[in-house]
Amino acid sequence: MTDEPSEAGRDKLEIDNMYLCGSTFTRVNLNEARFSDCHLMGATLDDVNATGLIHENVNLSGARYYDVNLSGAQISNANMAKISVRDTNMAGARLSDITLSGAVIADANLTGLSIDDASLSGMTINGILVDDLLALWSEAHGS
Known part of the structure; x- marks a missing residue:
């Protein structure tokens, strides 16, 4: 897909209260387009440049993202x-003011991971309670 404008005119199309189910849009430039009160269930976006796209008050439940750049x-x-x-690079990600209760992190590279100001009660690492590990560390280091 190219971001270059074609030789076609730059007509503005305003569509209101229309059913375009099953429509196909190919090589269409929708730069600065606005979709409001629309139904896109089952829609597929493939080879799309959506840099700066804003989702606000959007239901994306059940959405699937594959080979996506969200940097x-x-x-x-x-x-x-x-x-x-899964199979996701989150290097340098910052997670704050989040709830991860009941979450499972498996087969992960946690090199350099930092956890600060967090409730760790009930958290385990390889089946060992973190509270127990911290208590042993405190005993060994006189804290």
Whole structure:
């Protein structure tokens, strides 16, 4: 997909209260387009440049993202319960003011991971309670 404008005119199309189910848009420039009160269930976006795309008050439950560049993305006030994330590079990610209760992190590279100002009660690492590990460390270091 190219971001270069074609030789075609730059007509503005305003569509209101229309059903375009099953429509196909190919090589269409929708730069600065606005979609409001729209239904996109089952829609597929493939080979799309959506840099700077804003999702606000959007239901993305059941959405699937594959081979997606979300670097620099910001997510806030989101319900991501039961989300499944795999084979994903999150190096340098910052997670704050989040709830991970009941979450499972498996087969992960946690090199350099820092956990600060967090409730760790009930948290385990390889089946060992972190509270117990911290208590042993405190005993050994006289803290």
